[in-house]
Every structure is written in structure tokens, then in C-alpha cells.
Amino acid sequence: MMSLCRPERRALYACYAAMMCLAMALNFLPVFLTTFSHTFGAASGLTTEQLGRIPAVMFLSFIVAILITGPLADRVRIALIIRFALGTTLVGLGWVAMAPSYTLLLCAVAVMGFGAGMLDMILSPIVAALQPERRSAAMNWLHAYFCIGAVAAVLIASVALQWDISWRTVALILMVAPLATLLLFLGLTLPPLIKEGGQRESMPTLIKQPYFIACLLAIFLGGATEVGLSQWLPAFAEQSLGYSKEVGGYTLAAFSVGMALGRIGAALLQERVPAISLMLGCCAVTVVLFFVISFSSSPALALAAAIAAGFSGSCLWPTMLAITSEAYPQGGATMFSVLTASGNAGCSLVPWIVGIIAAYSDLHIGLLAVTFCPAAMMVLLVWMSRCSSPQKTTILNA
Numbered sequence: 305m306m307s308l309c310r311p312e313r314r315a316l317y318a319c320y321a322a323m324m325c326l327a328m329a330l331n332f333l334p335v336f337l338t339t340f341s342h343t344f345g346a347a348s349g350l351t352t353e354q355l356g357r358i359p360a361v362m363f364l365s366f367i368v369a370i371l372i373t374g375p376l377a378d379r380v381r382i383a384l385i386i387r388f389a390l391g392t393t394l395v396g397l398g399w400v401a402m403a404p405s406y407t408l409l410l411c412a413v414a415v416m417g418f419g420a421g422m423l424d425m426i427l428s429p430i431v432a433a434l435q436p437e438r439r440s441a442a443m444n445w446l447h448a449y450f451c452i453g454a455v456a457a458v459l460i461a462s463v464a465l466q467w468d469i470s471w472r473t474v475a476l477i478l479m480v481a482p483l484a485t486l487l488l489f490l491g492l493t494l495p496p497l498i499k500e501g502g503q504r505e506s507m508p509t510l511i512k513q514p515y516f517i518a519c520l521l522a523i524f525l526g527g528a529t530e531v532g533l534s535q536w537l538p539a540f541a542e543q544s545l546g547y548s549k550e551v552g553g554y555t556l557a558a559f560s561v562g563m564a565l566g567r568i569g570a571a572l573l574q575e576r577v578p579a580i581s582l583m584l585g586c587c588a589v590t591v592v593l594f595f596v597i598s599f600s601s602s603p604a605l606a607l608a609a610a611i612a613a614g615f616s617g618s619c620l621w622p623t624m625l626a627i628t629s630e631a632y633p634q635g636g637a638t639m640f641s642v643l644t645a646s647g648n649a650g651c652s653l654v655p656w657i658v659g660i661i662a663a664y665s666d667l668h669i670g671l672l673a674v675t676f677c678p679a680a681m682m683v684l685l686v687w688m689s690r691c692s693s694p695q696k697t698t699i700l701n702a
Contacts, residue, residue, distance in 0.1 A: 311493055316434055318488045319427050320449040322386065325482045326420035327453030329393050331560070332478060333358060333413070335461035335553040336471040337539050344406035352667075354406070356659025359535045361410050362417035363652030367645045369421030374641020377426055382494050382637075385426055390486040392419030394479055401475035419482075421648070428622075429640045432629050433495040439629050440579055443622035444571035451564035451618070453481075455557050462553030497637050505634045507642065515691055518684050519628040520646040525681040526620030528650030529590060532674035533597075533617075534559055535655040536667060537610055544667045545603035555607055559614035566618030579623050580689045587678040587685065589616040598672035617678065621647055627688075650677070 340358065341349035369389075377385055396416025403409040427446060435442040457478060464474045510516045537559055538552030547555075570582060593616060596609035628643055629635065654674060662670035 312434055312495075315492050315494055316431065318485065318492055319431050319434075319446065321481075321485045321488055322390065322423050323427055323446055323449040324453030324456070325390065325393060325485050326423040327450040328457035328478050328481050329397060329416050329420045330362065331454035331534075331556070332457040332461040332471075332474055333362070334535050334538050334556060335458055335465065335549075336474075338542060338549060339465075339471055340406075340409065344409065350406070352659045352663045353656075355539070356656045358410065358413060359531070360652050360656040362413045363531070363648050363655075365414040365417035366421035366424065366648045367652060369418040370425040370641045370645040370648060373422045373425045374638040374644075377429070377497065377637035377641075382426055382430065382497070383489060383492065385422060386489055386494075387486060389419050389422035389426065390482045390489070392416075392422065394482040394486070395419070397475050397479045397482070401472045401479075421644075424648070425641050425644045426637065428625055428644070429497045429629075429637050430494055432626075433497050436633075438574065440623055440626035441571040441574040443626040443629075444567040444574070444619060447618075447622035448564045448567035448571070451560045451567065454560040455564065458553055458557040458560060462550055462557060465553055466550045505632055505636070505639070507638055510632060510635060510639060510642075515631065515688065516628070518688050518691075519624060519631070520643065522681055522684045522688070523621060523624045523628075523643055523647040524650040525677040525684070526617070526624055526650070527647035528654035528677040529587075529617045529620060529674065529681070530563070530614075531651035532654035532658055532677065533594075533610060533613055533671060536658055536671065540610070540667045540671065541607060545606060547603070547607070555611065558611045562611050562614035563618040566615040567622060570619035570623060579627055580685050583620055583623055584682055584685050584689075586616050586619055587682045590678040591675055591682075594672065594675040594678070598668045598675075620678075620681065 337355050337358065338349075341355060344350060345354070373385060373389075393416055396412055396414075396419055399412035399415055400409065403412045428443065431442050431446045432439050460477065461471070461474050463469075464471065534556065537556045538549070541547045541552035541555050542549055566586075573582060590613055593609045593613040597606050597613065600606040600609065624647075625640070625643060628639070632639060654677065658667070658670035658673060660670075661673050
């Protein structure tokens with residue numbers, strides 16, 4: 305990082321700040337899920353399906369933004385996209401703070417998710433262009449700042465719960481982050497996403513390659529593994545394990561700390577451990593931890609396993625982005641948008657599925673269903689390790 309010239313360092317730090325902003329927007333909501341139930345529900349509160357709909361709407365909006373932003377970023381100045389994204393996130397947070405009903409809360413969450421989705425899509429290719437020789441480390445460092453932002457948001461929300469500060473006030477406080485980051489990006493020069501003179505690889509060409517399809521499925525499962533647990537963790541700690549709201553919030557903060565440490569560790573290990581081997585080991589550990597979460601008779605052990613799962617599953621998303629960008633260096637922003645949309649499809653669908661399953665059983669069983677995701681990802685990774693490259697998959701399938 306220190307070998308970068310000063311303008312590139314400024315651009316890199318601004319990307320880290322923007323990643324923290326989108327993390328703050330997305331991660332303070334789970335702390336208040338049970339509060340939303342009491343605020344917007346009747347005497348019995350909102351159902352688990354209605355609560356699950358909040359992150360589902362947010363991530364569906366996220367995906368729409370990603371799919372729009374990718375092709376746009378190959379044609380429009382990326383600095384304009386980042387500024388618009390930060391402004392939209394800012395507006396979304398303000399609307400969340402003022403939402404008078406459950407329906408308008410969903411609308412506000414959708415706006416906020418749209419802005420955050422634009423940021424999530426555009427930041428990874430920018431950082432990959434800034435550090436093309438160490439993409440795996442660069443992706444894990446960038447996404448470690450997502451976790452740092454998540455920790456900050458969750459701690460702010462948890463302290464607010466403890467001091468009886470309204471979630472509306474928390475949303476207003478968090479508006480400071482995208483506003484400050486928007487100022488950081490003013491005047492910055494950002495790198496082209498494709499090497500000069502290079503030809504962007506078209507999406508119809510990519511989507512025909514089995515290796516690329518495997519990358520799409522793997523990042524879907526990586527996102528599902530991470531968010532399927534994190535979005536329900538405070539509610540799980542409170543409703544299923546019997547802890548207070550504050551403990552649930554601090555547990556999510558600890559989960560995010562574990563993710564940050566895991567991603568930093570993955571970045572430091574990039575030259576010693578092959579990326580796919582590292583991911584296989586992390587998936588195996590995560591599967592074991594999900595069984596502990598679901599079946600342990602000790603609430604403390606279940607909570608500890610959930611925090612540890614944040615560490616073990618942390619590298620799956622950013623490392624898969626790096627593997628794909630190394631395999632297809634001329635994929636451009638459109639490729640990153642499709643990858644990020646696939647990952648966020650897992651982030652959107654699986655928390656909703658957990659809520660549906662929990663409605664017919666309980667959250668222990670709902671979270672157990674998430675175990676399928678890292679297990680299935682292991683199967684894909686074994687296949688990818690045998691193929692080793694897109695060129696080899698073309699030969700194998702010729």
C-alpha cells in the first residue's frame with residue numbers, strides 16, 4: 305500500500321471510507337429488528353417474515369443498483385457514480401430516520417440499499433485497478449473496512465439502545481459518514497477500470513464459460529453464508545438464547561470484528577496459502593460452527609460459535625472477487641456488477657428464507673438451513689481447483 309504515489313493513496317483511502325459508509329447503512333438495521341417489531345407492528349408485533357422482509361428489500365434494491373451501475377460505469381465517469389451513490393445513501397438514511405410506517409420504512413430501506421449497492425459495485429474494480437498486482441490482498445483489505453464500518457454502526461446502535469436513544473436519532477448520526485466521504489472524493493482522479501488499449505470482455509462471452517458460472521454460484525453462497533447469519537444474529541441472541549437487546553447488538557459487533565480480522569489475515573496470507581485452499585478450509589470450519597450454533601445446549605457456546613463464524617467465513621466474498629478478476633482481468637465494471645449482484649442475491653434471499661423457516665419452527669432451525677451454503681461452496685471450490693483456470697475449463701468442455 306505504501307508504494308502507491310500520493311494521489312493513488314488518497315483514492316485508496318477514499319474507497320475505504322466509502323466502504324465503511326455502505327457498511328454503516330446496512331448494518332445498524334439488524335440491531336433494531338425487534339424494536340421495529342414493537343414500533344410498527346400491532347400488539348403482537350411484526351411477524352418473523354415481515355422482519356425478514358426488511359433486509360430482503362434492502363438487498364434486492366442493492367442488486368438492482370449493482371446491475372444498473374456496472375454497465376453504466378463502463379461508459380460514464382466513475383467519480384460521478386460514486387458521488388451520486390453517496391448522495392443516495394445519505395438521502396436513504398434521512399428517510400429511515402423519518403419513516404412513519406412499516407411500508408415507508410421499507411421504501412426508505414430500498415433507497416438506502418440502492419445507494420449502498422452502487423458503492424459496493426464500483427469500489428471493488430477501482431481498488432483492483434489501483435493494486436493490480438495483489439488483487440486478493442487488495443479485495444480483503446477493502447472488505448475488511450466494510451467490517452470496520454459495520455462494527456462502528458453496530459456499536460453506535462447498541463449504545464443507543466442502552467441509553468434509550470431512538471433508532472431515528474442513530475440514522476441521523478450515521479448521515480455524517482456519507483457526507484464526509486462525499487467531500488473526500490471531490491477533486492480525486494480515479495484510475496481506468498480496464499488497462500489502456502485493452503478490450504473489455506463481453507458478458508455474453510463470460511456467461512458461456514463454466515468457470516465463470518462457478519464463480520457466480522460461489523459468490524452467491526459466500527454472501528448467503530455471511531449475511532444469513534449476521535442479519536439474524538441480534539434477534540437470535542435475544543429471542544432464542546435469552547440475552548438482552550444490548551447483548552445482541554454487541555454480539556453483531558463482535559461478529560464484524562471477527563470478519564475484519566479474518567479478512568486482514570487472508571490479505572496477509574495471500575502469498576503463503578493458495579486462495580482456493582484457504583477458502584476450502586474456511587468453509588469446512590464454518591459448517592462445523594453452524595452445527596454448534598444450531599444444536600448447542602449452551603447459549604454462551606452458541607453465541608461464541610456465531611462470532612467465530614464471522615472470522616471463518618469472512619474471506620469467502622472478497623477472495624472470490626479476486627479470483628474472478630484475476631481470471632478475467634478485462635471483465636470491466638459490468639463483470640463486477642454481475643458478480644456483486646450474485647453475491648447480494650444470496651444476501652437477500654437467504655435471510656428471508658431463514659425468517660420463513662423460523663416462522664414454522666424456530667431460529668435454530670432457520671440458521672441451520674444456512675449450513676447448506678458453505679457446504680455447497682466447498683463442492684464448487686473443489687471443482688474450480690481441479691480446473692485451475694478458465695482456459696482449462698474451455699479445454700475440458702471442448
